[in-house]
Amino acid sequence: MSRDNILHKVRTALGRSAGQAVADPPPVRLRVPEIAMEDRIALMRSRVEALAGKTARVPTMEAAREFVAGAIAGKTAVASNAPYLVECGISSLPGVRTGIREVGELTAVCAQVDIGITSADYALCDTGTLVMIASPAEGRLVSLLPPAHIAVVPRERILTGLDELFTILPDPAAQTSSMVLITGPSQTADIEQILIRGVHGPGQVTVVIVG
Amino acid sequence: MSVEFDRKIHDTLADANLQLAVYTATGRLKDKRIQVTAAGVLPDYQELRTQANAIKKHVIDNLDHYLEEFERNVESHGGKVVYCKDATDVSDFVLDLAKRRGSRLIVKSKSMTTEEVDLNERLAHHGLESVETDLGEYILQLAHERPYHIVAPALHKTRYDVADLFTKELGVARETVPEKLTLIARGVLREKFLKADIGISGANFLIADSGAVAIIENEGNVRLTTSAPKIHIAVAGIEKVIPRAQDLAVFLKLLARSATGQLVSVYTSFLAGPRRAGEVDGPEEFYVVLLDNGRTKLLPDRSKRESLYCIRCGACLNACPVYRKIGGHSFPWVYSGPIGAIITPQFMGVSHEPGLPFASSLCGACGEVCPVKIDIPKILLELRGDVRKSEAREGLNRIEKLAFRIFAWVMTHPRIYEMAGRMAASIAPTGDGKWIRSVPAPMSVGPLKAWLSERDMPPLPPKSFREMWRNR
């Protein structure tokens, strides 16, 4: 079998024997800076906007609902099953499909609507990134198939960056089969290095920060 | 240097448009990398490189341990690890799985590892449709070409090339605006995503402690490939393991910066096993193919095993004055540029293309930009030594040896040296004060001809230094 053959070759080449102990790897290197919440919000917004994403900051959950209602304005939308969207009243806005738990139906709906609405488990301000952890509350396709993605994020979920994320979640696989980091709209530069947005994923990303 | 290598280089050098395209594109990538790694932007850049190098060294030195840990953890999440020794192993596995599941259509995201084993061609040969979904790779698949650059695969194609290709292969009206071309591809590929049964991706990192793969991209085609179809297969070289998910904080900061000059890529997918109970979507089956395909041959030599630290960022290509002139298709295998020059001879054997380790000015730029600090120039030198040794074994460099023996003899015998000088002066085209661009036919033979064809010489003076010295 290739497995044993390859492992055997590796061991022979390295001069190791099966099950031989290993010295500790270099210590983990995580540096979490101190950044005040207002600065995190400002940095998050400037990073997303630098990538041609949009941002909004709203004071309350009701204001978040109003903002999203305005953004939908006659278009069709699907919302993930995130409890936060329900609490904001976004899931019950007219024209919003939600509560879908069957993959075939979710795929069909996401492939048709104009906008996908999600929350995000975290945001990383130093790069303008949304952290999406797959769960019963958040599917993968809502932030992927529709041409526009709106993420509604309460401010306390904004982290400083990757180092803080991996401090909080040393092993994301312990809780999910999929964690996706989204930084701005889908883009390509494969033809003459000309930047084009929205090639396979959403061409528009809007981050709504609540609070 | 083989005739083929030589010809391809000459073709590239003769193509002015291509020269401009490659030079501009690599120049732009190079500048962007410099901006986002500058001390003012990323103060701990050098520290991150040192850490990345230390982690890679530790993993490669203990590779079997981390492969087994990775395997155990993938399985604990309900995934499966498949070890493959070569191209046939990989295609056999995919074909067999496709057959058992009754699958016909496969969507693929960009993976240099699958290029290495010609996976698409092998699958097509057995009646499976395997569609590349990264825009650049899709263009190349339609054109039946291999990637020109590790990161920017279709860097050599103009919008007009793409327009012609789409018109011919997809039967669409001719469009030359890049936005419109992209939309055409999006439309065609979206349908494939929704119909495909299997998605095949590469993997940038295999994370041992999580049993997860991490994949970075900008388009969203990796996300689609790994989420929409029922089956996800990730194909990666065995050297891609890192110990901990937390190490991603180091590597992710380096990879996108070095590759495209972004702080991070648009999408980073961290995937651990198939969809779990309660999760709304995601694949039902999850496989990781771990490919050897020659990698184990690099392990015995402590110094050269460093080549396996590579995270395929492409920075060394953009920094390389040779790559920027001779382009990606001159290289004899899928990997081009400095990294191609060091891994191709080790994977395929040094005699595959003996000229390769010499296709470098040893300026050191590649080693300087490498985010995992591979000492590429040192490895190139060692490989040059290997080429010479293998040629000596095969008796290939007899002419060169003879030439050097004659040279040494002439140099150590003053009278002979003087005579030789006079002879050369008498047969060389005489000085009208201009450079000598061609030599008489008897001198223009064999290796000497190739050498002289690229070089002009100053005219010989009427009197030699020795004569002037005697008559002073």
Ligand code: SF4
């Ligand atoms: S050798 Fe270093 S610079 Fe070149 S592609 Fe690999 S990681 Fe990047």
